[in-house]
Amino acid sequence: MTVEFEAIGVVGGGQMGSGIAQLGLVHGLRVYLLDSDAQALARASKSISMSIQRLVSKGNISEADASAALQRLHCTSKLEEMKDCDLIVEAIVESEEIKKKLFIELDRISKASAILASNTSSISITRLASATNRPAQVVIGMHFMNPPPIMKLVEIIQGAQTSDETFLATKALAQRFGKTVICSQDYSGFIVNRILMPMINEAFYALYTGVATKEDIDTGMKLGTNHPMGPLELADFIGLDVCVSIMRVLQAGLGDAKYIPCPLLVQYVDAGRLGRKQGLGVYSYHKLPELAKSTSRL
Numbered sequence: 001m002t003v004e005f006e007a008i009g010v011v012g013g014g015q016m017g018s019g020i021a022q023l024g025l026v027h028g029l030r031v032y033l034l035d036s037d038a039q040a041l042a043r044a045s046k047s048i049s050m051s052i053q054r055l056v057s058k059g060n061i062s063e064a065d066a067s068a069a070l071q072r073l074h075c076t077s078k079l080e081e082m083k084d085c086d087l088i089v090e091a092i093v094e095s096e097e098i099k100k101k102l103f104i105e106l107d108r109i110s111k112a113s114a115i116l117a118s119n120t121s122s123i124s125i126t127r128l129a130s131a132t133n134r135p136a137q138v139v140i141g142m143h144f145m146n147p148p149p150i151m152k153l154v155e156i157i158q159g160a161q162t163s164d165e166t167f168l169a170t171k172a173l174a175q176r177f178g179k180t181v182i183c184s185q186d187y188s189g190f191i192v193n194r195i196l197m198p199m200i201n202e203a204f205y206a207l208y209t210g211v212a213t214k215e216d217i218d219t220g221m222k223l224g225t226n227h228p229m230g231p232l233e234l235a236d237f238i239g240l241d242v243c244v245s246i247m248r249v250l251q252a253g254l255g256d257a258k259y260i261p262c263p264l265l266v267q268y269v270d271a272g273r274l275g276r277k278q279g280l281g282v283y284s285y286h287k288l289p290e291l292a293k294s295t296s297r298l
C-alpha cells in the first residue's frame, strides 16, 4: 500500500496536537484540526500561526509558503469533516476510555483506506485498535515527542494486529516530516516513556523525601548526566497530569509496584499544579508571590 498523503486530521489541539498540525501544514498537507474545547482550538490556531511566522523570521520558510501553509489549516468542531483524510492522529487526553470512544467514532466517519493513529504516550495500541472494526488495517501508535516541530524522534508502535502496510505508510509520513523513526513493541510506555517516566517519578520521590531541593535535583541530572533539562523541569514541560497518567498505565500494564506514582506528584496534580501549561507545577512560571514562595520550600 503506497499512501499519497494529501490531508490529515488531528484530534486534540493541545501542546501535541497543535505541533503535529503545524508539521503537516509546513510539509504541504491539508490539516483538519479539531478540539472539543472551542477556546483550546482558538489557542491552537493562534499558536500555529505564531510558530509558522517565527519560521519565516528565522528564514526557514518563505512568506509565501507560510501563507499557503496557514491556508491549508481547517479548524473544525465536526469530526465528519475529516472523512476524506488519509490519516487521522489523535492527541487528546491520555485516557483509554476516552480514546476508545473517539476511535469508535473515527472508525465510523473515516474513509476505508484511512490510517487511524494515536499519539498516546503509553496506552496499549492493541486495546485501542480493538475498539474499531478494522484493527489490522488502521490503528497504529505514532508517538511524537514534545514539541513535535522541534523534536527529531517519532516512536512507531504496531499493535498486535497492525499490518506492515500501515506501519510502512506511517513511517513514510514521519520521514516526510523530517523525523527519525524508532519502532517499539506494544508494551506499556513503549521505549521512551518506559525509561523516562520512572526516572521522573524517582526525582519526585527524591524531592518528597527531602533528599535535595528541586534545583539541586535538576542541576544534578543536567550537569551530572548531561541531560539538557532536569527531570522536574521536564515533568513541568510534559504536564504533571500526563506524567501521572503514564505512571498509572505502566503500573496497570506491567503490574509492578515500582510504577506507583509518587504521592507528591499526585498531590500536585490534585492541586491543579499541572506544569508549564497552567503556569505552576514544580516551578512557578508566573509572578504569584505566595504560590512561588510555597513552591520554593519544596
Ligand SMILES: NC(=O)c1ccc[n+]([C@@H]2O[C@H](COP(=O)([O-])OP(=O)(O)OC[C@H]3O[C@@H](n4cnc5c(N)ncnc54)[C@H](O)[C@@H]3O)[C@@H](O)[C@H]2O)c1
Pocket (backbone or CB within 6 Å): 011, 012, 013, 014, 015, 016, 017, 034, 035, 036, 037, 040, 090, 091, 092, 093, 094, 095, 098, 102, 119, 120, 121, 122, 143, 144, 145, 146, 237, 238, 239, 242, 277
Ligand atoms: N505532553 C507531552 O509531552 C506529550 C508527549 C508525547 C505524547 N503525549 C500524548 O499526547 C496526548 C495529548 O497530550 P497533550 O500534552 O497535548 O495534552 P493537552 O492537555 O495539552 O491537550 C489535549 C487536548 O485534547 C482536547 N480533548 C480532550 N478530549 C477530547 C476529545 N474527546 N475530543 C477532542 N478533543 C479533546 C483538550 O481540550 C485539549 O485541548 C496524550 O495522549 C499524551 O499522553 C504528550
